[in-house]
Amino acid sequence: MTSDGGIKIPSRLPLLLSHEGVLLPGSTVRFSVDSPRNMHLVSQRLLRGTSLKSTIIGVIPNTRDPEHDTDDLPTLHKIGTAGIAVQVVGSNWPKPHYSLLITGLCRFRVSSLLKERPFVLAEVEQLDKLDQYTTPATEGATAEDGELGELSKKFYQAAVQLLGMLDMSVPVVAKFRRLLDSLPRETLPDVVASMIRTSNKEKLQVLDAVSLEERFKKALPMLTKQIEGLKLLQKTRKINPDNEKRVLSVRKGGVFPGRQFNLDGEDEEEDGDDTVALEKKVHGANMPDAALRVCLKELKRLKKMPQSMPEYALTRNYLDLMVELPWSKSTKDCLDIRAARTLLDNDHYAMDKLKRRVLEYLAVRQLKTSLKGPILCFVGPPGVGKTSVGRSIARTLGREFHRIALGGVCDQSDIRGHRRTYVGSMPGRIINGLKTVGVNNPVFLLDEVDKLGKSLQGDPAAALLEVLDPEQNHSFTDHYLNVAFDLSQVLFIATANTTVTIPPALLDRMEVLQVPGYTQEERVEIAHRHLIPNQLEQHGLTPQQLHIPQETTQDIISRYTREAGVRSLERKIGAICRAVAVKVAEGHRVTKIEDLIPESPAQQGEKAAPPEMPIVIDHIALKDILGPPLFEMEVSERLTLPGVALGLAWTPLGGEIMFVEASRMEGDGQLTLTGQLGDVMKESAHLAISWLRTNAKTYQLTNMVGSPDPLEGTDIHLHFPAGAVTKDGPSAGVTIVTCLASLFSGQLVRSDVAMTGEITLRGLVLPVGGIKDKVLAAHRAGVKRVILPKRNEKDLEELPANVHVDLDFVLAGNLDEVLNAAFDGGFPGTASALTHPQLTSKL
Ligand code: ADP
Numbered sequence: 135m136t137s138d139g140g141i142k143i144p145s146r147l148p149l150l151l152s153h154e155g156v157l158l159p160g161s162t163v164r165f166s167v168d169s170p171r172n173m174h175l176v177s178q179r180l181l182r183g184t185s186l187k188s189t190i191i192g193v194i195p196n197t198r199d200p201e202h203d204t205d206d207l208p209t210l211h212k213i214g215t216a217g218i219a220v221q222v223v224g225s226n227w228p229k230p231h232y233s234l235l236i237t238g239l240c241r242f243r244v245s246s247l248l249k250e251r252p253f254v255l256a257e258v259e260q261l262d263k264l265d266q267y268t269t270p271a272t273e274g275a276t277a278e279d280g281e282l283g284e285l286s287k288k289f290y291q292a293a294v295q296l297l298g299m300l301d302m303s304v305p306v307v308a309k310f311r312r313l314l315d316s317l318p319r320e321t322l323p324d325v326v327a328s329m330i331r332t333s334n335k336e337k338l339q340v341l342d343a344v345s346l347e348e349r350f351k352k353a354l355p356m357l358t359k360q361i362e363g364l365k366l367l368q369k370t371r372k373i374n375p376d377n378e379k380r381v382l383s384v385r386k387g388g389v390f391p392g393r394q395f396n397l398d399g400e401d402e403e404e405d406g407d408d409t410v411a412l413e414k415k416v417h418g419a420n421m422p423d424a425a426l427r428v429c430l431k432e433l434k435r436l437k438k439m440p441q442s443m444p445e446y447a448l449t450r451n452y453l454d455l456m457v458e459l460p461w462s463k464s465t466k467d468c469l470d471i472r473a474a475r476t477l478l479d480n481d482h483y484a485m486d487k488l489k490r491r492v493l494e495y496l497a498v499r500q501l502k503t504s505l506k507g508p509i510l511c512f513v514g515p516p517g518v519g520k521t522s523v524g525r526s527i528a529r530t531l532g533r534e535f536h537r538i539a540l541g542g543v544c545d546q547s548d549i550r551g552h553r554r555t556y557v558g559s560m561p562g563r564i565i566n567g568l569k570t571v572g573v574n575n576p577v578f579l580l581d582e583v584d585k586l587g588k589s590l591q592g593d594p595a596a597a598l599l600e601v602l603d604p605e606q607n608h609s610f611t612d613h614y615l616n617v618a619f620d621l622s623q624v625l626f627i628a629t630a631n632t633t634v635t636i637p638p639a640l641l642d643r644m645e646v647l648q649v650p651g652y653t654q655e656e657r658v659e660i661a662h663r664h665l666i667p668n669q670l671e672q673h674g675l676t677p678q679q680l681h682i683p684q685e686t687t688q689d690i691i692s693r694y695t696r697e698a699g700v701r702s703l704e705r706k707i708g709a710i711c712r713a714v715a716v717k718v719a720e721g722h723r724v725t726k727i728e729d730l731i732p733e734s735p736a737q738q739g740e741k742a743a744p745p746e747m748p749i750v751i752d753h754i755a756l757k758d759i760l761g762p763p764l765f766e767m768e769v770s771e772r773l774t775l776p777g778v779a780l781g782l783a784w785t786p787l788g789g790e791i792m793f794v795e796a797s798r799m800e801g802d803g804q805l806t807l808t809g810q811l812g813d814v815m816k817e818s819a820h821l822a823i824s825w826l827r828t829n830a831k832t833y834q835l836t837n838m839v840g841s842p843d844p845l846e847g848t849d850i851h852l853h854f855p856a857g858a859v860t861k862d863g864p865s866a867g868v869t870i871v872t873c874l875a876s877l878f879s880g881q882l883v884r885s886d887v888a889m890t891g892e893i894t895l896r897g898l899v900l901p902v903g904g905i906k907d908k909v910l911a912a913h914r915a916g917v918k919r920v921i922l923p924k925r926n927e928k929d930l931e932e933l934p935a936n937v938h939v940d941l942d943f944v945l946a947g948n949l950d951e952v953l954n955a956a957f958d959g960g961f962p963g964t965a966s967a968l969t970h971p972q973l974t975s976k977l
Contacts, residue, residue, distance in 0.1 A: 147192035156337035161328035168231035175253035323353035474530035514649030515788035517699020528577035544587030549597035551614035575623035584630035595637035631786035651698025693763035698788025777877035781869030784904030789911030801849025809854035835878035865902035867893035889921035905929035
């Protein structure tokens with residue numbers, strides 16, 4: 135309280151720039167907030183603050199295009215309304231935003247801007263007295279004298295006249311009536327302008343009218359316009375006088391479509407039949423007693439509500455969902471293990487281990503007929519067939535299949551639904567999925583459980599745990615439904631790219647099945663057995679129209695794709711099909727195959743009687759359709775200077791080859807590292823340098839001028855090119871050592887060698903993870919020899935036979951052996967170079 139008796143708002147207010155509505159004192163408006171400044175205001179001010187004062191913000195109308203908010207601050211409107219944020223609701227769908235419910239308190243004028251970021255803060259001057267709203271109507275003193283009194287009286291009478299034209303049985307109209315009598319007259323222009331149908335521009339005029347007299351003058355015409363409009367409506371509609379009032383209250387858009395108070399009323403006759411039908415459906419939905427009780431209660435409420443109330447649609451949607459849910463509808467399982475095996479084999483090439491485990495899982499289920507047990511989680515790079523296997527499982531069981539994408543979900547209401555307290559609330563994805571499939575025992579594929587996020591709105595992983603827990607999920611309660619739904623018949627399968635980021639509690643519930651990437655040969659087979667036939671069918675083509683020879687497929691794989699799975703291979707085949715489909719569709723115009731493949735040498739000889747079909751895709755046609763190759767075998771080209779070595783890295787997307795480059799220059803022993811590196815990688819680099827300095831003499835390593843300390847008067851720069859992926863992990867140790875040994879000795883690393891392994895200060899090579907994916911990546915890149923830690927020998931068993939044949943594996947226990955295998959003819963000074971032949975194993 136201040137000396138003049140009014141409540142003071144803070145003199146510094148954070149400002150919400152409102153693009154969509156004008157807040158007037160005394161009214162409550164919902165604002166949807168998604169521009170950066172406004173989002174900051176909510177997250178840093180409203181959600182952090184604990185005092186009442188921190189919930190007071192200024193709302194400034196911003197008539198500019200909201201797209202420009204990120205640029206410089208637009209010239210702000212000078213007058214705004216201070217308001218109290220009474221509700222903040224955050225959501226991530228369809229994009230991150232907050233929904234704020236703000237009640238306007240009083241006008242203010244912006245005196246000066248204090249800062250513009252992260253949100254706008256301004257020094258403000260309060261314009262309206264606040265006590266007017268808190269004390270009972272004290273008529274007479276201010277508003278009743280002279281012209282002002284006259285105006286206020288006129289205004290009040292007009293408002294009463296308007297009320298008289300509306301249906302008092304509509305609750306909002308009744309509320310308007312109450313407000314009219316209880317509020318002080320001075321507040322009426324603001325309150326009425328926000329309740330009747332006014333444009334934002336008109337509201338802005340009322341907002342800008344700082345003097346009371348002007349405010350009445352501005353608002354009065356709006357009120358009379360409304361009355362005139364209603365009168366006109368009455369005249370034009372020749373209606374039964376009994377119904378008059380109801381119809382009056384606005385079918386077309388509403389006389390009072392104020393967002394906060396909906397003064398619309400509508401005739402309710404027509405929904406009589408509707409609710410009867412709904413009631414029948416409720417009884418026919420076969421839902422458990424608890425749910426039935428809730429439905430009947432809601433139904434009873436619904437019958438009493440006018441259709442135009444927002445609440446009506448809310449309740450109606452709720453009941454529609456309740457009757458649609460498969461409370462007791464299910465499909466019959468038809469599991470025949472032998473048939474399942476055939477089906478899995480027919481659908482998927484290779485991945486034997488995974489298929490075997492899936493069959494075991496299904497067999498156990500058949501014997502036990504209960505679903506309690508771990509959830510299967512397929513972990514592997516994208517495009518290796520995880521989703522596809524999930525789909526096959528559903529097929530073998532004769533169940534419905536539904537995929538729930540969890541990538542980026544960071545709000546637990548995505549899983550568990552929003553409470554039915556505000557407009558726009560909806561059930562979570564589990565309940566939605568059940569509604570989509572229409573049975574209560576589908577296969578749900580929880581896709582990308584490793585990409586669940588966390589946020590203010592609670593941890594979705596916790597909600598998911600409840601869904602997956604067989605002890606709890608028979609009574610899963612979605613916030614929207616607010617009654618339990620039995621999920622115990624749902625078969626859940628999860629997929630992920632990596633287990634590292636799966637929340638541990640969730641991981642604990644799951645049995646992880648690794649699905650590694652494919653070799654070149656497997657990919658060719660998959661393409662010919664599955665991808666090409668599928669794509670042909672999808673594009674309405676037949677093998678008689680399009681033929682892709684094996685060599686072409688190999689070409690696509692090695693020169694147009696670089697991936698662990700087969701997704702972009704599938705896409706490239708799709709592109710070829712499209713190109714051919716156009717030719718086929720053009721039909722008669724293309725009579726000769728040369729039209730498609732102008733200079734194909736293969737066809738030139740047969741020009742006399744060229745077969746029109748099939749159109750054969752050779753490497754020239756391939757180039758025409760897919761453009762120049764995206765990847766060339768670059769390995770040998772890059773290894774032409776000392777100071778470059780080829781390492782193998784593991785990423786959630788599969789194995790990758792990784793070049794390590796080093797250069798040196800005059801300096802004082804500094805080490806520079808570049809290329810998106812993590813801390814462990816930096817440590818590896820320091821370890822490598824220390825070990826090389828220690829052993830410089832043995833290996834005859836020198837600095838640029840031949841001194842025995844390679845770092846003397848020298849700066850070293852290590853770079854890990856390619857890709858914006860952060861590289862971390864200790865497995866680059868051996869590669870860094872090899873790269874630097876090459877730099878310090880001036881010798882070239884063999885161009886067909888790739889390596890992986892952690893190192894110690896004493897020069898030992900320790901085992902690392904992801905061997906299969908790494909070796910496959912090396913194989914893909916055309917590498918001939920792979921150097922691995924000796925203790926990873928057991929991982930080689932998992933590799934396909936042809937990879938064993940093509941690659942030469944060197945199992946190294948120490949760095950001496952690594953260097954010896956990485957350089958042609960061994961590395962000078964290595965023990966093994968002098969004594970025995972290379973320790974290689976051709977497994
Ligand atoms: P993921 O879920 O692992 O990202 P998808 O299941 O979506 O991969 O697979 C991508 C495409 O590759 C699908 O069309 C799938 O049928 C096909 N595919 C993947 N692996 C195989 C395989 N072993 N045999 C046949 N098709 C496969």
